């Protein structure tokens with residue numbers, strides 16, 4: 054009898070627990086593949102009318118039949134959204150049932166927790182931590198690292214780049230890497246930190262990075278969009294744009310990767326400040342894009358390679374995104390991207406797609422890579438790092454090292470190629 058009683062108590066307890074768990078809905082990521090035009094219309098409606106964040110594609114206009122849509126649905130709109138989907142017989146898959154937990158994991162400051170085996174570079178860092186890291190890195194490596202103030206953000210935060218320069222060779226060329234144009238793509242700033250740390254740690258140990266730093270200076274801008282990045286830490290993890298205020302609406306932010314002067318605001322961008330792909334009021338209207346453009350204009354004779362780091366979807370893109378026309382050195386760019394993708398596949402077993410932006414991802418004007426290319430930097434790439442949608446923008450910290458190592462391999466492969474194609478060898482080239 055007693056055992057029976059205990060049995061019932063436990064059964065009910067279990068039911069109660071499960072109910073409690075189910076009613077407490079969390080922020081979720083849904084994957085939905087529209088099968089008909091009606092489904093497409095419903096999804097466009099949901100992603101514009103309800104409090105959601107479209108992860109993939111970047112804007113509702115790109116939603117099309119038979120192509121996966123990734124949608125972030127906050128807990129408070131979960132019921133309404135699922136109801137709508139169900140009523141129109143649109144099936145969905147839950148990619149992430151509890152995004153809150155992941156977000157909490159990524160913002161936890163476990164630097165003081167000795168049980169976490171991860172290093173500084175295997176965690177995400179707040180903007181303040183990154184500013185502190187920039188200062189400390191320059192201070193600790195006075196002969197190799199200089200801080201350059203390239204401008205300031207809309208909210209007047211400094212835009213710092215690090216210049217890595219390992220010797221004073223005359224006529225030295227350079228490459229540029231920027232990270233964090235898009236606020237929510239957190240693995241991007243993490244990569245810039247990773248790259249600087251790797252350069253400082255493996256010079257004279259790894260042959261490839263040694264050859265690169267012997268022949269090029271490297272400018273690294275870890276957070277191009279500090280206002281947006283700050284905002285993803287304090288208010289909205291899914292924020293993409295900068296934080297500039299529009300004169301005509303209450304909507305905030307310009308997509309900095311639509312604000313450069315490359316077929317500015319044609320198809321693939323929007324004049325509507327309320328969209329995620331708002332191009333701003335004129336090319337370089339934003340202080341962040343203007344600062345980068347000014348710096349590159351004044352260094353265009355030395356900078357040979359432009360790299361900009363985004364996430365997610367695992368792609369290596371090159372110009373053009375703003376037109377279907379082929380770049381004049383398309384074959385070169387394709388060959389470099391292909392070689393980089395092949396190495397990632399061989400060493401890390403991950404597949405990266407590659408190609409001209411407009412044909413590989415979507416038609417998109419006003420991007421920094423196209424603009425830099427037209428300025429005369431003939432080697433210009435956008436990297437989209439891990440993953441392919443499993444965690445999307447919420448890539449767990451435990452994946453940072455994998456994502457950064459494979460991207461680093463691609464950077465090294467491409468930079469070595471640029472040196473090989475453009476510079477007379479001063480020291481023996483490493484064998485590929």
Ligand code: 9B3
Nearest residue numbers: 310363374410417418419420435
């Ligand atoms: C977009 C453009 Cl405009 C470009 N020139 N190159 C790459 C992209 C893709 C990124 C974007 O801004 O949408 C991916 Se997050």
Ligand code: ZN
Nearest residue numbers: 235238363364
């Ligand atoms: Zn991006």
Ligand code: ZN
Nearest residue numbers: 363364365437
């Ligand atoms: Zn992206």
